[in-house]
Amino acid sequence: MKSTDVQAGSISRADAARKPSPVRKKLAGTNLEFAHVLNQRVVLETVRLWGPLSRAEISSHTYLTNQTISNIVDKLLDRGLLETLGRRSGQRGQPAIEVNINPKGGYAVGIHLDRDHLTAVLLDLAGTPLEYAHLEWSFPSPDEALPLIEKMIRGLVEDQGLRMEELWGVGVGLPGPLDIGAGTLVAPPNFPGWDELPIRDILSKRLDLPVFLETDAMAAAMGERWFGAGKDVEDYFYVFFGVGIGGGMILNGQPYRGAFDNAGMFGHLPVGASGNMRCSCGGIGCLELSVSLSSLFAALSMARPEARVNDLDMLLGENDAILIGWLENAAESLAAGLVTIEHLLSPKAIIFGGRLPVPLQKWLIERLEMMLPQRRMRALRHHPVLLQASAIESAAALGAATLPLFNEFAPG
Amino acid sequence: MKSTDVQAGSISRADAARKPSPVRKKLAGTNLEFAHVLNQRVVLETVRLWGPLSRAEISSHTYLTNQTISNIVDKLLDRGLLETLGRRSGQRGQPAIEVNINPKGGYAVGIHLDRDHLTAVLLDLAGTPLEYAHLEWSFPSPDEALPLIEKMIRGLVEDQGLRMEELWGVGVGLPGPLDIGAGTLVAPPNFPGWDELPIRDILSKRLDLPVFLETDAMAAAMGERWFGAGKDVEDYFYVFFGVGIGGGMILNGQPYRGAFDNAGMFGHLPVGASGNMRCSCGGIGCLELSVSLSSLFAALSMARPEARVNDLDMLLGENDAILIGWLENAAESLAAGLVTIEHLLSPKAIIFGGRLPVPLQKWLIERLEMMLPQRRMRALRHHPVLLQASAIESAAALGAATLPLFNEFAPG
DNA sequence: CTTTTATTAAATCAAGTTGAATGATTTAAC
DNA sequence: GTTAAATCATTCAACTTGATTTAATAAAAG
Numbered sequence: 013m014k015s016t017d018v019q020a021g022s023i024s025r026a027d028a029a030r031k032p033s034p035v036r037k038k039l040a041g042t043n044l045e046f047a048h049v050l051n052q053r054v055v056l057e058t059v060r061l062w063g064p065l066s067r068a069e070i071s072s073h074t075y076l077t078n079q080t081i082s083n084i085v086d087k088l089l090d091r092g093l094l095e096t097l098g099r100r101s102g103q104r105g106q107p108a109i110e111v112n113i114n115p116k117g118g119y120a121v122g123i124h125l126d127r128d129h130l131t132a133v134l135l136d137l138a139g140t141p142l143e144y145a146h147l148e149w150s151f152p153s154p155d156e157a158l159p160l161i162e163k164m165i166r167g168l169v170e171d172q173g174l175r176m177e178e179l180w181g182v183g184v185g186l187p188g189p190l191d192i193g194a195g196t197l198v199a200p201p202n203f204p205g206w207d208e209l210p211i212r213d214i215l216s217k218r219l220d221l222p223v224f225l226e227t228d229a230m231a232a233a234m235g236e237r238w239f240g241a242g243k244d245v246e247d248y249f250y251v252f253f254g255v256g257i258g259g260g261m262i263l264n265g266q267p268y269r270g271a272f273d274n275a276g277m278f279g280h281l282p283v284g285a286s287g288n289m290r291c292s293c294g295g296i297g298c299l300e301l302s303v304s305l306s307s308l309f310a311a312l313s314m315a316r317p318e319a320r321v322n323d324l325d326m327l328l329g330e331n332d333a334i335l336i337g338w339l340e341n342a343a344e345s346l347a348a349g350l351v352t353i354e355h356l357l358s359p360k361a362i363i364f365g366g367r368l369p370v371p372l373q374k375w376l377i378e379r380l381e382m383m384l385p386q387r388r389m390r391a392l393r394h395h396p397v398l399l400q401a402s403a404i405e406s407a408a409a410l411g412a413a414t415l416p417l418f419n420e421f422a423p424g
Numbered sequence: 425m426k427s428t429d430v431q432a433g434s435i436s437r438a439d440a441a442r443k444p445s446p447v448r449k450k451l452a453g454t455n456l457e458f459a460h461v462l463n464q465r466v467v468l469e470t471v472r473l474w475g476p477l478s479r480a481e482i483s484s485h486t487y488l489t490n491q492t493i494s495n496i497v498d499k500l501l502d503r504g505l506l507e508t509l510g511r512r513s514g515q516r517g518q519p520a521i522e523v524n525i526n527p528k529g530g531y532a533v534g535i536h537l538d539r540d541h542l543t544a545v546l547l548d549l550a551g552t553p554l555e556y557a558h559l560e561w562s563f564p565s566p567d568e569a570l571p572l573i574e575k576m577i578r579g580l581v582e583d584q585g586l587r588m589e590e591l592w593g594v595g596v597g598l599p600g601p602l603d604i605g606a607g608t609l610v611a612p613p614n615f616p617g618w619d620e621l622p623i624r625d626i627l628s629k630r631l632d633l634p635v636f637l638e639t640d641a642m643a644a645a646m647g648e649r650w651f652g653a654g655k656d657v658e659d660y661f662y663v664f665f666g667v668g669i670g671g672g673m674i675l676n677g678q679p680y681r682g683a684f685d686n687a688g689m690f691g692h693l694p695v696g697a698s699g700n701m702r703c704s705c706g707g708i709g710c711l712e713l714s715v716s717l718s719s720l721f722a723a724l725s726m727a728r729p730e731a732r733v734n735d736l737d738m739l740l741g742e743n744d745a746i747l748i749g750w751l752e753n754a755a756e757s758l759a760a761g762l763v764t765i766e767h768l769l770s771p772k773a774i775i776f777g778g779r780l781p782v783p784l785q786k787w788l789i790e791r792l793e794m795m796l797p798q799r800r801m802r803a804l805r806h807h808p809v810l811l812q813a814s815a816i817e818s819a820a821a822l823g824a825a826t827l828p829l830f831n832e833f834a835p836g
Numbered sequence: 837c838t839t840t841t842a843t844t845a846a847a848t849c850a851a852g853t854t855g856a857a858t859g860a861t862t863t864a865a866c
Numbered sequence: 867g868t869t870a871a872a873t874c875a876t877t878c879a880a881c882t883t884g885a886t887t888t889a890a891t892a893a894a895a896g
Contacts, residue, residue, distance in 0.1 A: 039466055039469060039470060039485065039486065040466070040486055040487040040488075041462070041463040041466050041467075041486040041487060041488035041492070041856090042454070042459040042462055042463060042856095043459065043488070043492075043855085043856050043857075043879090044456065044459070044854095044855080044856065044857090044878085044879050044880050044881085045856095045879075045880090046459075047454040047455065047456070047458075047459050047879095047880075047881085048879080048880060048881090050453070050454055051453040051454060051880090051881090054451055054452070054453050055453075057451060058451060066846070066847090067846070067847065068845075068846055068847080073451070074451065074452055074453040075452040075453060076452075076453035076455070076881080076882095077881070077882055077883080078846080078847070078848085079847090079848075079849090079881080079882070079883085080453070080880080080881055080882075082846095082847065082848065083880080083881090099889090099890090100890095101890070101891090102890095102891085103844085103845080103890080103891075104843070104844040104845065104890065104891045104892075105843085105844040105845025105846060105889080105890065105891080106844085106845055106846040106847065106887090106888055106889045106890060107845090107846075107889065107890055107891095108845085108846060108847090109846080109847080188803075189801075189803055189804060191805075198803065198804075198805060199803035199805075200803075201803065246683070247682060247683040259768070263675065263680060264680070268675060268676070269770070270659060270769055270770025270771060271658070271659040271770055271771055271772035271806070271808075272770045272772075272804070272805075272806040272807075273770070274770050274804065275768065275769050275770035276768060276770075277767040277768065277770075277801065278767075278768070280767050280801050281763075281764050281767055281768065282695075282760045282763050282764060282799065283694075284696045293801040293802060293803065294798070294800070294801055294802030294803075295763065295799050295800060295801055296799060348694045351693075351694050351707065352693050352694060352764055352768070353768070355689040355690075355692050355693055356671070356687065356688060356689065356690070356693065356764070356765070356768060356769075357682055357687050357768075358681070358682025358683055358684045358685070358686050358687035358688075358689075359682060359683055360683035360684075386706070387694065387706075387707050387708060388706070388707060389601075389689065389692050389705040389706055389707055390705060390706030391600075391601055391610065391611035391612075391613065391705065391706075392601060392610075392684070392686065393603075393610060393611075393684075394683070394684040395684075396683075453881090454881095455854090455880080455881050455882080456853085456854050456855055456856085456879095456880075456881065456882095457854080457855090457881090459855080459856085460854080460855060460856090463855090463856090478871070478872090479871075479872065480870075480871055480872080488856075488857095489856070489857055489858080490871080490872070490873085491856075491857070491858080491872090491873075491874090492855080492856050492857075494871095494872065494873065495855080495856085511864090511865090513864095513865070513866095514865090514866090515865080515866075515869090515870080516865065516866050516868070516869045516870065517863095517864080517865065517866080517868085517869045517870025517871060518862090518863055518864045518865060518869085518870055518871040518872065519863095519864065519865055519870090519871075520870085520871060520872090521871080521872080
């Protein structure tokens with residue numbers, strides 16, 4: 013509880029991660045220092061969400077006095093996290109000085125690593141993607157992948173004329189179960205060599221940066237909270253179409269990971285898919301059996317063995333019978349999954365994103381909107397809206413990039 | 425943000441509810457006053473969970489200094505929320521003075537109101553049930569029920585030689601969907617006259633006390649958090665056997681109600697129950713179709729039309745074929761529901777409670793423990809434990825009684 | 837139409853207040 | 867004599883308060 017230096021300054025960022033900014037533990041008391049740190053976060057988050065704002069407006073948003081906001085804003089300007097825009101005019105009174113997030117105040121890289129590809133994106137503090145990088149691969153071993161990841165990240169930073177020290181950190185979106193505490197994947201299906209490998213620590217050491225792991229679905233969900241449809245929705249469930257199908261949830265505005273880090277495993281809800289067939293996960297009737305890219309390509313494999321993701325648009329345009337059949341079956345399973353989520357979580361929105369081509373996603377959403385009223389409890393006055401995610405293709409990488417930012421901004 | 429008098433004193437409790445103790449809003453800043461209120465709550469909660477404790481022990485639990493704890497404890501002693509026990513001895517150093525929750529510091533009543541019964545319980549601040557009251561009825565109208573509720577509450581208070589002003593409030597556990605903001609039930613099935621009736625305000629006015637509504641399942645879940653298995657489990661799902669079957673969840677130590685207050689509607693998960701029959705709720709294959717007291721009695725109605733809840737123990741003892749058949753079928757549906765919860769919420773525990781006789785609950789739990797390993801994803805290293813709730817029969821009323829206490833204690 | 841004055845609201849200054857932290861001291865045991 | 871709890875007296879950090887400054891628009895006067 014000693015007073016610690018909150019300034020970023022020139023200390024190594026990885027060090028900063030090891031000695032994180034003070035956040036109150038469960039059932040720990042607060043003191044002025046914590047209150048101050050929290051207030052700084054609150055101001056930052058307020059400006060991020062509703063900026064640009066004048067000091068007076070921040071004040072009324074946060075229920076802190078003008079004076080306090082003035083002091084905090086000054087500090088944040090000093091730290092380079094906020095920047096001053098012009099003065100407003102057209103109204104009476106001294107014209108307000110607008111402040112906003114300083115895009116150059118910091119940067120973060122997000123990567124999405126899966127069995128078939130590696131995507132990276134570099135964000136500035138305002139959340140603007142500055143540059144993407146993409147690489148297709150096939151079940152790479154860690155020895156192959158890790159150097160490539162490092163190279164990709166350093167490349168992005170160099171391209172933009174930045175220094176590594178300006179990065180706040182690297183977020184990594186990963187498939188399959190993970191142990192966030194240990195910083196590892198745990199028994200990821202079809203991904204040999206990665207089980208229990210301390211990815212976080214290895215990358216953190218190679219890059220001398222804090223590294224944050226999340227499932228790709230949760231990363232996408234958090235990204236959506238950052239700059240998408242979730243910006244002013246406190247409770248939603250994100251359905252992520254990846255190699256399989258995953259889910260991530262934001263509850264009370266915060267990511268919820270459950271007791272064992274792997275909440276939101278949407279793909280393995282037992283919805284009686286494929287006639288209650290046994291799933292490779294060990295369960296039966298898993299949703300993923302009928303809703304996933306692999307099930308789609310399995311369905312197409314006889315008639316169109318050459319089909320790839322990019323062809324699906326066209327097939328839909330042609331009303332391909334097999335594709336339509338798959339979609340109808342997928343909608344059936346999805347409906348059960350969504351009704352489950354509605355009843356269990358009662359979220360405000362269900363957001364769809366990921367690598368299934370947008371027209372197919374739209375088809376599914378439209379169909380589901382017709383089906384759900386006949387499946388859900390009639391008495392409920394309110395039910396979630398189905399939304400298309402604002403970031404689609406690189407949703408997971410984008411989301412992962414917000415992890416280091418989330419870590420600093422989101423008021424805990 | 426003006427300094428407000430936090431002392432309880434002699435102001436009307438209903439007034440106190442209208443002007444609640446200051447709790448920080450989302451994205452609002454903190455000041456010393458809020459910090460202090462929070463710290464008081466933290467101290468109370470710490471003592472409640474691990475008491476009796478010395479000031480020094482509270483200090484190390486909360487990361488606040490000895491001196492600060494001394495000040496806060498003094499204030500709480502003054503307010504009568506804590507009491508001093510004896511000094512410890514047997515160790516070196518000045519003997520610690522133990523403090524604990526003062527049972528006489530306040531009281532709360534919980535009622536469980538359903539179509540077939542009314543149960544009430546009076547708790548003291550230490551969470552000890554002082555007296556129960558119970559009443560069987562059948563689909564009472566509000567005009568019949570409300571006077572009886574008032575009478576029952578006043579009776580309990582009188583019996584214990586207390587004054588109504590000593591009550592912190594009344595918690596009400598209710599079936600079926602409710603609108604907590606409005607303080608009403610919303611289209612409760614088979615409960616005419618109660619739809620949108622402002623129960624909370626009516627009771628609050630009749631009693632001049634703050635009244636808190638929850639679903640019976642959520643109330644039971646919160647009760648379990650207060651003095652049961654949930655005491656040191658931050659994330660669990662509670663399965664409540666009532667007239668139907670409900671659910672309530674505690675996530676990150678806090679009740680989660682979703683965006684529309686009705687999260688945890690376990691009974692209407694579409695698990696393909698009864699061959700995907702249509703449920704009276706409008707959905708299909710709802711869990712409740714095969715797991716509920718009414719489905720059980722429907723199954724028994726031919727062979728044993730006279731059977732009642734109290735007879736079920738005996739039937740189980742006799743290995744009654746119909747009962748066993750029902751249990752097996754119920755376990756089948758429950759398994760799907762629980763696997764869903766495991767995958768979606770990844771809680772630390774799943775707790776069973778409510779009005780299904782304990783031996784039947786135990787039978788189900790045992791059976792489920794055998795089934796789940798074959799249904800869940802194999803790769804997961806951790807999975808929830810299945811537990812029997814510590815409060816069974818009156819779980820909802822007991823839980824409801826903790827609502828007013830929860831409201832004051834739980835650090836927000 | 838220009839100039840002056842009033843009004844409005846943002847931002848800041850200086851002092852006051854609150855409650856936690858600090859360091860020294862007292863107390864009661866072994 | 868040692869140890870540890872509890873308290874006393876003081877310090878300190880950060881928020882609040884109330885007054886003041888600043889810069890704009892609107893209204894009034896010349």
